[in-house]
Amino acid sequence: MSTTPDDPRPAPDPGAPAGQSPPEPVKAIPVRHPGRWVAAAVLVVLCAMFVHMLITNAAFDWPFLFEQMFSSQVLIGVRTTVILAAVSMAIGVAIGIFVAVMRLSDNPILVTVAWVYTWFFRAVPRIVLCVLFGNVAILYQTLEFGIPFDNYWLPLLGFEDGARFYSVPMETLLSPFVAAVIALSLSQGAYMAEIVRAGLLSVDKGQTEAAQALGMNRGLVLRRITLPQALRVIIPPTGNEATAIMKDTSLVSAIPLTTELFFQLQQIGARTFNLFPMLVAACLWYLAITSLMMVGQYYLEHAFNRSNRSAASVRGVGQRA
């Protein structure tokens, strides 16, 4: 063996150097892993114990769980949770792109505004934001549009009444659902801004220069060149953010928005004095929704990688042709 030190190694390669007899496949006894067998055995026993507990422990109350899990009250909760997450995420992404572009502009005022926004909404916990926006009515009973500070300076000019054109009571404007959307999307927007900014910065500067040299203005460069290329970097963490906000909809019962999934399940548990099955039902629902989202994310990422990576794009073209 040691007499031909170089030849046996490249030999298994199908494109082996010519002029050699066909390579002899390596026949060797693989390394044994007894530890794996022990670990597998231990795991099998533990799993069996867990399944046994699931079946025999009466506290799970499976029939009750499945009956309640699909009750109309809970299904409304699922709908609220999904809609709330989707709307907040959509607004959050829009805010994120907007704020990221502000942050990267050469206008110092926009940069500062973007920085302060991101700083504030990343610092304050979502549950605090939820309670805060749920109680905005304390701050303003009505929302009025008019000339700023009119009550101070209009009397100086001899006018008695203020200059307010339009007013609407806060209660009608800020329903718990709207408060929840505002709280969650403002928070989400701050995180998305950082993700989009990182994505935009990841695009090679030469791309912008090439586009500018072709006579494209800043808006067109962003829309057609930098942002589409940034998506490849933006999409994976955005998927994680979408999952996170879906789970954080369970916080909005603090507003209080009570039609949300987790609150509904808890309420059934409290009413029937049978809490634990409802907690398990909550786990199952969130697992189901999150898993569906993961599938969507998988396909989305693959679609983007196909048009952006060389090897993948070769395959993509081949399929289309």
Added chain:
Amino acid sequence: MTQNTAEAGTATGLGDDPMVVAENVHKHFGRLEVLRGIDMEVHRGDVCCVVGPSGSGKSTFLRCINHLEKISAGRLWVDGQLMGYRQRAGKLYELHDAQVARQRRGIGMVFQNFNLFPHMTVLGNLLEAPVRVNHRPRSEARKEALDLLDRVGLADKAGEYPRQLSGGQQQRVAIARALAMRPGLMLFDEPTSALDPELVGEVLDVMKGLAEEGMTMVVVTHEMGFAREVGDKLVFMDEGIVVESGEPRRVLADPQHDRTRSFLSKVL
């Protein structure tokens, strides 16, 4: 477009305003002075090759021409227009982003690293600016783009993505992309420096064809053979100034300055 430039190129003498005029152009990045007073004229239809050691400021000067870099002092005109500024009543006003973009439409640029748009096909790269910037009908732009691809020898690559092409092919696409805007002036920033040696020729051939059609070109390059054969003018830059310029054969054969002589002795 080629007709226009060809006419202008042959119209020597009276009324022959140069395509590019640089007057005492300075550029500094912070304290680093990259350009220290460049005076240059490029006439219509001419091929002007700019050579010099790295760090001499030749790429920076090229980028000043289409205002990718703002000049710190001096004036720079392209096709009679002051680049990046408007002069009125003795005062200089900076142009808005959209106005600078409009000025750049008539100037094509080819980069060392190609900078093709990787998320678009070759055809998409060629269509982007004519359709989005010049608002030309897509079908018409498409026909012209395919003609251009044919001209650079890549008619069969229209549907492929840039990364599926070799470096030389990518650079030829980049040239076609710039030509799709029907520019009156083409800038080349070391177009062959990132290429494998055996791919340099195919790009230079395309550039040579362009020069023969009468395109006005400013070419920053290390290819002395190209400069001698195709160039109408050779400019040697060092440390931010033009050391020597003139007819390429003359400068290459008989450099007047020591600095030029020592540089050429190393690269020839």
